[in-house]
Amino acid sequence: MFRVAEKPLLQKYFPGGFRLLNVLDLQNAPLNVFPVEVVNLFFLKYLSLKGTKVKTIPRFIGKLQNLETLDLKHSLVTELPVEILKLQHLRHLLVYRYEFVPYGDFHSKYGFKVLAKIGVLTSLQKLCFIKANEDGGAILRELGKLVQLRRLGIVQMRKQDGKTLCSSIEKLTKLCTLSITSREEDEIIDLQHLSSPPLLLQRLYLRGRLETLPHWIPSLHSLVRLYLKWSRLKDDPLVFLQYLPNLVHLELSQVFEGDTLCFEAGGFKKLKHLGIDEFEKLRCIEVQVGAMPSVKKLSIQRCKSLEKTLRPHEKDNDYWKVAHIPEVYFTYWKECGWEVYPLEGLSEGENFPHDQPSSVMKSHELETRWK
Secondary structure (H helix, E strand, O other): OOOOOOOOOHHHHOOOOOOOOOEEEOOOOOOOOOOHHHHHOOOOOEEEOOOOOOOOOOHHHHHOOOOOEEEOOOOOOOEOOHHHHHOOOOOEEEOOEEOOOOOOOOOOEEOEEOOOOHHHOOOOOEEEEEEOOOHHHHHHHHHHHOOOOOEEEEEEEOHHHHHHHHHHHOOOOOOOEEEEEEOOOOOEOOOOOOOOOOOOOOEEEEEOEOOOOOOOHHHOOOOOEEEEEOOOEOOOOHHHHOOOOOOOEEEEEOOEOOOEEEEOOOOOOOOOEEEEEOOOOOOEEEEOOOOOOOOOEEEEEOOOOOOOOOOOOOOOOHHHHOOOOOOOEEEEEOOOOEEEEEHHHOOOOOOOOOOOHHHOEEHHHHHHHHO
């Protein structure tokens, strides 16, 4: 269904029925309740109610014995009926939503209350995002039975359940993507008990406090993307991350409480995207010659203690280091949108180009350049 303005009535559009239908995508349709006509689609393999206002899934979902994908992203569903456990062919179970806020508020991601016997769905490959703070860790123990999982997303993780989760993750040898968010911003994510991490892991997202960087991360030679937020580490994490051989995208937000970051020569050889956000005490970023030779995008945000500002018209400053780059921008968040300014438009001695409205560019214009 594309841009349907009124409630889609399947019988109205197709009075002959859909008994052999395999795929039904109702993304962003104006639906408030689950369409009852779906119960007759026995051969359905793919069902999407993404972006609808559906709140509950009826018990007759258990009749869709051939269903492989149930996509409820950005709907209002927070719980599933026990009949979902009858769907033995189910591969992708996606139930979560985000609130889009400028810098990603801690409580901007919502998952769903998972069923206690989720381990019977042994065909599952994608499971996102389950609430972990239920049943005293029993649910996390069930995850170890889902040995076909490629993608796993967890929210509301508690420190005391870390050992149980690690035990389950060690059994998920096919896991490629892992996302974990703690219960509160200052709640510790305890992953130190993981002795044999999934070697195929390509994407890792950790949102919450870390006492130390998990010791097994440097051994993830397949890791392509790493996202850490609210870690608040005492030691420079770059020392442990710089020799990950396939790391392409690194995002660090409120990760380090020190005053100096050092990118050493020979480190981060394949890194193309680097984001550093809200390192409150950071005063200096040192990049040695030969570090990050492949980097294409560098973003530094809300590091208010950084001491130097690049200005093209000042003598004896560091502007020459970026002078060869065709386009350099700096941005401000203002009135629910990014204002983007070219560095060349910053006059001598000026910190904010108030008098240069002609240089202002909106964020969507910049995005095409960054692509």
